[in-house]
Amino acid sequence: MKKIISSVTLLIFVLLLTACGNTSGKNNDKKITIAASPAPHGEVLEHAKEEMKKKGYDLKIKTVNDYKVPNKLLDKGDVDANFFQHVPYLKAEKADHNYNIEEVGKVFTTPMGVYSKKYKDIKDIPNGSKIYVSNNPAEEGRFLSFFVNKGLIKIKKGVNIEDAKFEDIVENKKNLKFNNQQGAEFLPKTYNSKEGAAVIMNSNYAIDNGLTPHKDAIAVEGKSSPFANIVAVQKGHKDDKKYQTLIKVLQSKDMKSFIEQKYGQDVIPYQK
Numbered sequence: 001m002k003k004i005i006s007s008v009t010l011l012i013f014v015l016l017l018t019a020c021g022n023t024s025g026k027n028n029d030k031k032i033t034i035a036a037s038p039a040p041h042g043e044v045l046e047h048a049k050e051e052m053k054k055k056g057y058d059l060k061i062k063t064v065n066d067y068k069v070p071n072k073l074l075d076k077g078d079v080d081a082n083f084f085q086h087v088p089y090l091k092a093e094k095a096d097h098n099y100n101i102e103e104v105g106k107v108f109t110t111p112m113g114v115y116s117k118k119y120k121d122i123k124d125i126p127n128g129s130k131i132y133v134s135n136n137p138a139e140e141g142r143f144l145s146f147f148v149n150k151g152l153i154k155i156k157k158g159v160n161i162e163d164a165k166f167e168d169i170v171e172n173k174k175n176l177k178f179n180n181q182q183g184a185e186f187l188p189k190t191y192n193s194k195e196g197a198a199v200i201m202n203s204n205y206a207i208d209n210g211l212t213p214h215k216d217a218i219a220v221e222g223k224s225s226p227f228a229n230i231v232a233v234q235k236g237h238k239d240d241k242k243y244q245t246l247i248k249v250l251q252s253k254d255m256k257s258f259i260e261q262k263y264g265q266d267v268i269p270y271q272k
Contacts, residue, residue, distance in 0.1 A: 032242055033060040034231075035070040035082040039208045040110065040259070040267050041229065044250065045083065047258050051249045057242055065185055065208075067136065074234060075099045081243060083107065084204075086227040088162055092138035100235040105247035106228040106270040108259060110203035112139075113217030114146050117194045122150050122219050129197035130177045134184035140165045142227060143178065143200050146219050152176070162226050203266055213266045228270050 032052075036042045045061050052059045062079055064070050070082035071093050081104070085093075093099055119125050133143045141164030147153040148161060154171035155164045166178060182190065184202055188209035191199040203213045213220050221227075231250065233243050249255065256269040
């Protein structure tokens with residue numbers, strides 16, 4: 001009789017543990033922890049919180065101000081998603097680190113700009129000048145595009161500008177020197193210290209440091225930039241209901257209006 005009671009007690013205990021585990025799984029299924037750059041990414045996600053709550057999801061934002069960290073966190077499973085990068089950067093990161101990460105969808109473009117405390121136009125930059133850029137190899141073509149568009153630099157035939165590297169330069173009329181020895185997060189400090197002739201910065205770092213790209217930059221990307229920022233998740237999960245719900249909220253008309261009202265031309269909502 002004691003053995004029967006013990007067996008029943010053990011069975012009840014196992015069933016309770018299983019039930020608790022299932023409840024935890026359901027709760028996790030309604031929670032999304034996402035790593036994001038502070039501005040505008042984090043601010044856009046903050047705006048999305050209320051709508052996600054209406055749809056039954058708890059959106060937790062982990063602010064990260066270093067481009068090398070969010071994909072590490074996501075690949076290890078420390079966060080469910082991230083929102084800070086564009087597709088060329090993700091491709092480079094996957095090639096370098098073998099990350100199992102994929103895109104859910106595009107949200108907006110943060111136009112890159114050229115900033116200078118010394119010159120008002122790219123063409124005014126003197127011969128042999130130093131241009132400070134980030135150490136992100138996935139954006140070398142993006143840096144070069146400003147000077148290609150002004151006719152100051154030419155790249156190899158057949159190379160798309162978004163894939164171009166510094167070694168693809170075949171003509172550099174002003175013998176410009178590109179310094180790519182620092183992370184993107186340090187470029188605002190370089191700009192404020194007046195080092196070099198110009199600094200090329202991502203708009204999120206410019207905005208986060210009190211700059212208005214379309215007012216303060218001497219050149220800025222147009223709306224046709226191929227570098228739209230994406231929400232990314234672990235491979236095999238992009239079609240999960242919670243991530244599809246999140247991307248729909250981030251691509252909604254309400255979000256587009258919020259972005260346009262808050263950032264004007266400095267953040268461009270993704271157009272399907």
